[in-house]
Structure formats: structure tokens, C-alpha cells
Amino acid sequence: MIRNIQTQASGNPFFAEELARSGPLATLPTTITSTLDHRIGRLSTPCQQMLGNAAVLGNTFDLPVILAVEGANEDEDRLFDLLEEAIQARVLTEENEGLRNQTRVTYSFWHPLLASHLYQRNSATRRTRIHQRAALVIQRMYKGREEEVAATIAYHLIESGADASEILHYATLAGNRAYTVSVFTEAMHHYRVALEHCEQTSNAIRILQSTSSNHAYRAHRAYLLERLAECSMILGKWDEARHYFEQLLDARGKLLTASFPDANFHHVGPRFIDSALNTESPEAHVAHIYEAQVQALIWGEISRTWRYQGNSAETRRCCERGEEELREHGITTGYAWAKLRYQDGGLFLLDGRFDEALDATQESLAQFERMAQTLSNSSDASHPYLLHVHSSDIPGDGGYMTRIQRTLLGDPADIGRVHRQLGLIMNSQGELSLALTHLQDALALFEQYDQVREIAHVQCDIGYIHLTRGEYDASQHALQRSLKLAERIGDEPLSSVIYSNMAKLATIASKPHEAEIWYKRAISIASTVQDREYENRWNVDLADVLQKQGKLTEAQTCLFKAMRIGWSLRNRSWIGNALVGIAAYRLTQARAEQLHQGRRNRFLSHAEQDVQRALALEELDAQARIRGQFVHAQISLLYGKTNKAHHELLAVLEEAQHHELAAIETAARRLLDEIRS
Structure with a gap:
């Protein structure tokens, strides 16, 4: 409801307040209609009639369309006078845009609610007639390139009660147009309209045999x-x-x-x-x-x-x-x-x-x-x-x-998709250089064939690889490009992955609160679209960020949620990931119990059991495995087994260097320096 009010009010605080006060109504509240009527009441009757017809064309309309629609009623000079009158009264605004070696002139109503109000003041018969005329005019104007305005034509045809087969044609064109420019929510709307009218047409034809x-x-x-x-x-x-x-x-x-x-x-x-x-x-x-x-x-x-x-x-x-x-x-x-x-x-x-x-x-x-x-x-x-x-x-x-x-x-893009998957496999095995090579091969193919959505996805993958390797500027650049494309095409699942990577960057920059916000946004989308893999992973990552802020109870909730997801789907890789996270959490609890040796050792014992269970799973990916080994080394250190911890940390350092895991490498070096000092 709030979003609907914001859309209708379009930035006008008075309209927003009145819409909120009146609640959901089929028509505008009288306080708003009175204001709108007062605004247009100062115009001449012919100007008001022209605006009523223009409102059928929408909040924004082109000069050639209104000229053609009004052509039967007004001569051109007279129509220009009426448009000028509306502009002078600030009911309409005019915009000139250079397009294809000519100037495109468009008009917009002062406020969308004004267009809506004027539209409703027209009789149903008058609205239908204008919609019919508008559809014919636009079809004639855009002959040979109807797909550019197919959505507008389909709208006018629907409102005029046109034949279902004609609506089917233009709704399909509109869906294809939106799909081609990667506006998928809009494409779905048009395809649904087309499907509805396709079934109507098919039923009619079946009757005619x-x-x-x-x-x-x-x-x-x-x-x-x-x-x-x-x-x-x-x-x-x-x-x-x-x-x-x-x-x-x-x-x-x-x-x-x-x-x-x-x-x-x-x-x-x-x-x-x-x-x-x-x-x-x-x-x-x-x-x-x-x-x-x-x-x-x-x-x-x-x-x-x-x-x-x-x-x-x-x-x-x-x-x-x-x-x-x-x-x-x-x-x-x-x-x-x-x-x-x-x-x-x-x-x-x-x-x-x-x-x-x-x-x-x-x-x-x-x-x-x-x-x-x-x-x-x-x-x-x-x-x-x-x-x-x-x-x-x-x-x-x-x-x-x-x-x-x-x-x-x-489809050449299929080869790009395979290269992308090879990149993801190499990443899971810790072969980041090979992963990056495959991802760059995929990106080259996607860019060659203008696959916008695929470009967005592989840029996100590349951003993650750079992030893991500690190449933070390159990561930021790739992720920002990916996010811009994801938001443009409305790809929420991809946006959630980008948010999680932004969270990792914030964590590395020692901004745990910012990281928490990014992770929660990512998890919210993953939960909505039921992406269980990412729900599992990001809850574990969020738990780590929460621990850095001392929010242990909330961190525990995240880890148990991750474990429940893994167990419910019997996915050993996800279970292992959660176990490593839980072991790290037990480690944090142990560190907090410096004055209670018994409780401290109990937490360490649980942590050791959890991490050993995780490391015993063959399905654990390379990064989670090395992270688990790092946790185990820290457990050994807290037990006072300094030599063992030193040996384990050297092994972790070697593995982190081999697999280009910059964050783990840095943490292992820091701990080794503490032991040596």
C-alpha cells in the first residue's frame, strides 16, 4: 500500500497525505479531485476537452499522435493554441528531443493524477472511441517498426475491446521487445496478456473448426x-x-x-x-x-x-x-x-x-x-x-x-555458459587462476553476442574471484558493473549474490555493520526466491560478521538455520560449510571464557568435534576446507599446543597461497607472527 501511495503521489506531499488518509479507494478522494478540478477550471472549455482526449493517450503523449487523434475535431493551428494554453497554465509541459535527424515533441501532464482524473471524467463510449483512434494512428505512424510501440498499441487495443487475435499479435511483439532489452518483469506482463488472448482466439477458432x-x-x-x-x-x-x-x-x-x-x-x-x-x-x-x-x-x-x-x-x-x-x-x-x-x-x-x-x-x-x-x-x-x-x-x-x-x-552463448560453469568448478577446487581464465572466456563470448544477463552474471563471478585473491579494486569494478546490469534487468537473484560480495568487501575493510546490512539484504532475497544454497552459505558468513560485533545470540541463530537447510536437503557440502561456521562460533565462545577453564575446554572440545566432522566430508569445497583447517589450528593454539598449531598454520598458509585465498593467507600470517613473537 505504501509503495502504491508513493507511486500515485509522485513526490507531491499533499497528494501522499490525502491518499494515505483515505485508504484504498476505487476513485480519488474528493480533496484531490477538487484540487485538480480547480487547476483545470481556469482553462477554456475546448482546452479542457482536448486534455480529456489527451489523457486517454497516457500521462505522456507525442505531438503527431494528439494531432492525428484531434484532427477530426480541430485544425492544426487551433490545436497548437490549445496546447499552448495548457502549457501556459502549467497543466502540460513540453519537451523537444532530437531523434533520427528530426525533433520529437512530447507533452506530459503536470501530475499523473491529473491525467488519471481527466481520463475518468470521459464517458466509457468516448474513451473506447479515442483508444480505437489512437491504436490506428500509432499503427499507421510506425508501420514497419511496430515493435517499437507495440506495448502502447496493445494497451489501446485492449481498452477499445479489439479483436483478441490483434491484441495477441501486439502483446507478443511487446513481450519480445521487453525481453530483448532485458526488462523481464515487463516482458512477463505482456506475455501473460498475449497468452490470455491466444487462448481466447484458439477457442473461437475451435468453434469455427x-x-x-x-x-x-x-x-x-x-x-x-x-x-x-x-x-x-x-x-x-x-x-x-x-x-x-x-x-x-x-x-x-x-x-x-x-x-x-x-x-x-x-x-x-x-x-x-x-x-x-x-x-x-x-x-x-x-x-x-x-x-x-x-x-x-x-x-x-x-x-x-x-x-x-x-x-x-x-x-x-x-x-x-x-x-x-x-x-x-x-x-x-x-x-x-x-x-x-x-x-x-x-x-x-x-x-x-x-x-x-x-x-x-x-x-x-x-x-x-x-x-x-x-x-x-x-x-x-x-x-x-x-x-x-x-x-x-x-x-x-x-x-x-x-x-x-x-x-x-x-547458440554460441551456450559455449560461454559452459566456460562459466568450468570457472565455478575451478573456483570450488581452489584453482582461481584457471577459474578466472574460463570466466574471461565466457565474458568475451557474452559480450560478442550482446548477452546482457549473462554478462551481468559472469561479471559477478569475476568480481568474486578478484575479491578472493585480494584484488579489491578489480573486484569492486566488476561487481559495480554487474549490479548496474542486474538492477536494469530486474534480476533479483543475481542482485542478492552481488550484495553478498559487497558484504565480503565490507568485512575485509573492517566495516562489520555495513557487511551485516549487505548480508541481510542478500539473505532476504535468497529466502524469497527459495535459493537454499545461498541461504546456507550467507547465514554462515553473516554469523561471522555478527560475532565480530559481539552479537553471539543472533550469530547462533544464523548458524542453526544454515545447518537446518543442509540437513533438510541432505546436502553434505552445505552441512560441512555450516559445521565449519559452528566450529568457529564455538571458538569465539571459548575465547570469551578466559576465567572459566571448564566451560572454555568444553567449547573447544565441541569446536574440535565439529571441524573434524566437516573435514571428513569429501564434498567440502576447497575454501571451506582450508577455512576449517585454519579453525582447527586456532583450537590447537588455545589448547596450548603451540608446536602443533604452528605446524597446522604453515600448512594452511601453503594451501591458502596455492589456492590464492588472500583473506585466509593474511589471517594465518598474522597468527604465525603472534606465535613467533
Whole structure:
């Protein structure tokens, strides 16, 4: 409600106060409408009528549009007089902008509530007529480049009650436009509108029994479902994404059956089989094999939704289901297989099975690079799926492919994604130089193909590597670029990762309170999007920051939360991470008990048990392992075992240097200096 008031008031304190006092109402409170009426009451009647028509165009409108809309009622000179009258009364503002060798003139209402009030004063019939006229005018003005204003056209068509198929067309264009510039929340809105009108259109066609037209709308519906699923994934809405992908499985299976009714496809839930595979036409065979790969990749995307929620069992089940789909159709190479092996590698990485993660991801890279070489040696026209994709799957002119479609046609960005994953694996194994090399390779590919979201993600990864290596200026630069892009595209899950890295920088700069704020922002988003991996990690990191501020009770709560997440999902890597954090916490408790030897030794005993349990886990990543070894060395020192502690710290120092862990290296050196002094 507060955000809604802020949006409506648009910085006007009087409006904000009146809106807050009146509470949620369908119409504006009379105190506001009276103020607005008084403001426009000084204008001539023709000027007020013109403004009422302009309000239908929105808070801001272009000169050519209002000229065209008002053209039937006013001559041009008279209209300019009315606009000038409104400007002089400070009801409108005028802005001139140079654009494409000409000047674009736009007008804006003094306040958004004024436009809203004027709009409501128009009769429903008048509003509908102006919306119809506005849609036609804008379509005519932007002929050949309608996608630039597709959202505005779709809005006017909806408000004028236009045909569902026309709304479908422009809403899809608007969604694609927003998706292309990485404004994913807006894209989702337009795709939802398009899906609603697609189903209305499809139902109408079904009643008319037009088979060919209905097939086109089924294909369009499948396209929209996939786009909605993609946007949901980007925005961290895992359950919603899974829902759309599951609908897509069913929709595509039915679409294939309807496309080739004589091929004997048997549709079973989201699966399909062809009982006459050896006798089908070449066209049906290509469609069949193509669809098997699409279905497999959809299963792979569903597995990603489970992965981000930390459900390893469902992630593995869906990955295996995708691979099974390919094997059933004799497919063991190619883009789809490479993509699933890449996703296998991500799952192994999540479980802390680093060698298997590396093997699967390297296999994926080899497959992608081999296919890319094959494709570069042939013409586009020879691609087996190009005609099928453009003729069957993409509404409009075929210029906006989905992620799965791009993969099956050979998306160079997929190679960048594999390099990024190799970078993450190398980081988990403590090979930071190799990690940085892979991440920079990924960044080069993403920048070459203008993959804004991927650039944002890999810049965050690069920032983290620089941070770990103690290269703080380079880290700050990469993270700031990543955050700017993440905020622009509305990628909250990525923003949370960046916040956590900002927290680490604040910790290194001895600003624990600032670090606490960053970590809590990161954890809040991770909790909202149900990203259990990061919830686990950042609660452990936050506990360390809280201990530095003497907030031991709050730190304990964070550590227990991290442990609960690890145990609930049976993830040994996460359990180990929490155990190392708990051991460090027990160490802090022991240090606070200098006057009570019994309690001090009890805390040290618990700390030693916890860290030994963590170090016994093979799934523990390199950084957590070295951090655990450092904790163990400190335990030995507090027990008075100076020689043992000295030996352990030397080993930690060597490992930290090898793995380029600057913060641990600095801390180990400091402790060694204390022992030697």
C-alpha cells in the first residue's frame, strides 16, 4: 500500500497525505479531485476537452499522435493554441528531443493524477472511441517498426475491446521487445496478456473448426509458455517457471501429434512415441527427432528449477528423464545432449562432486565445440532444424527465438555458459587462476553476442574471484558493473549474490555493520526466491560478521538455520560449510571464557568435534576446507599446543597461497607472527 501511495503521489506531499488518509479507494478522494478540478477550471472549455482526449493517450503523449487523434475535431493551428494554453497554465509541459535527424515533441501532464482524473471524467463510449483512434494512428505512424510501440498499441487495443487475435499479435511483439532489452518483469506482463488472448482466439477458432488456424495458435501458445517460463527463471520464480514448463511439455506433445496425424504418434501425458518411426515421412522424422530434443531440454529446465531450490533428488530425476528422452530416440550427441551434460555438471557441482562435475562439463564443452565447427563448415540452409523452427515455433517474423530454440540451432552463448560453469568448478577446487581464465572466456563470448544477463552474471563471478585473491579494486569494478546490469534487468537473484560480495568487501575493510546490512539484504532475497544454497552459505558468513560485533545470540541463530537447510536437503557440502561456521562460533565462545577453564575446554572440545566432522566430508569445497583447517589450528593454539598449531598454520598458509585465498593467507600470517613473537 505504501509503495502504491508513493507511486500515485509522485513526490507531491499533499497528494501522499490525502491518499494515505483515505485508504484504498476505487476513485480519488474528493480533496484531490477538487484540487485538480480547480487547476483545470481556469482553462477554456475546448482546452479542457482536448486534455480529456489527451489523457486517454497516457500521462505522456507525442505531438503527431494528439494531432492525428484531434484532427477530426480541430485544425492544426487551433490545436497548437490549445496546447499552448495548457502549457501556459502549467497543466502540460513540453519537451523537444532530437531523434533520427528530426525533433520529437512530447507533452506530459503536470501530475499523473491529473491525467488519471481527466481520463475518468470521459464517458466509457468516448474513451473506447479515442483508444480505437489512437491504436490506428500509432499503427499507421510506425508501420514497419511496430515493435517499437507495440506495448502502447496493445494497451489501446485492449481498452477499445479489439479483436483478441490483434491484441495477441501486439502483446507478443511487446513481450519480445521487453525481453530483448532485458526488462523481464515487463516482458512477463505482456506475455501473460498475449497468452490470455491466444487462448481466447484458439477457442473461437475451435468453434469455427478451422484446423490450420488452430494449429498456428497452438504453436503460438507453446511459444508464449516457454517465454513465460524463461522470464520466471530469470526473476527467481522457480515454482512459477516449473508450472509453465510442465504446461509446455504437454502443449508441445499435443502440437506434434496434431502436426502429423498420420505418423502414429501416441501422446501419453507429456511424452510421445511413434509406433511407425521407420515408415514416417522425412518431414515427420525431422520433426519427431527435433521434438524429442525439445522435450529433453524442457526436462533439463525443470531440473534447474528444482536445483535452485536445493532439491537434489528432483533435480536428478528430471535430468535423467531428459537423457532418457534422448536415448529412446537414439540421440547421444549434438546440442541437446551437450546441454544436458552441462546441466549434469551443474548438479554434480551443487552436490560437491567436483571431479564428476568437471568430467560432465568438459564433455559438454567438447560436444558444443565439435558441433560449432561442423556448423561453421556448412551453410545455414543445410541445418536440419532451421526450417522447422522458423515455420512452426516462432510467431511473427521468426526473429525472436526461445532459449531452447537457440540451443538446437547452435547458440554460441551456450559455449560461454559452459566456460562459466568450468570457472565455478575451478573456483570450488581452489584453482582461481584457471577459474578466472574460463570466466574471461565466457565474458568475451557474452559480450560478442550482446548477452546482457549473462554478462551481468559472469561479471559477478569475476568480481568474486578478484575479491578472493585480494584484488579489491578489480573486484569492486566488476561487481559495480554487474549490479548496474542486474538492477536494469530486474534480476533479483543475481542482485542478492552481488550484495553478498559487497558484504565480503565490507568485512575485509573492517566495516562489520555495513557487511551485516549487505548480508541481510542478500539473505532476504535468497529466502524469497527459495535459493537454499545461498541461504546456507550467507547465514554462515553473516554469523561471522555478527560475532565480530559481539552479537553471539543472533550469530547462533544464523548458524542453526544454515545447518537446518543442509540437513533438510541432505546436502553434505552445505552441512560441512555450516559445521565449519559452528566450529568457529564455538571458538569465539571459548575465547570469551578466559576465567572459566571448564566451560572454555568444553567449547573447544565441541569446536574440535565439529571441524573434524566437516573435514571428513569429501564434498567440502576447497575454501571451506582450508577455512576449517585454519579453525582447527586456532583450537590447537588455545589448547596450548603451540608446536602443533604452528605446524597446522604453515600448512594452511601453503594451501591458502596455492589456492590464492588472500583473506585466509593474511589471517594465518598474522597468527604465525603472534606465535613467533
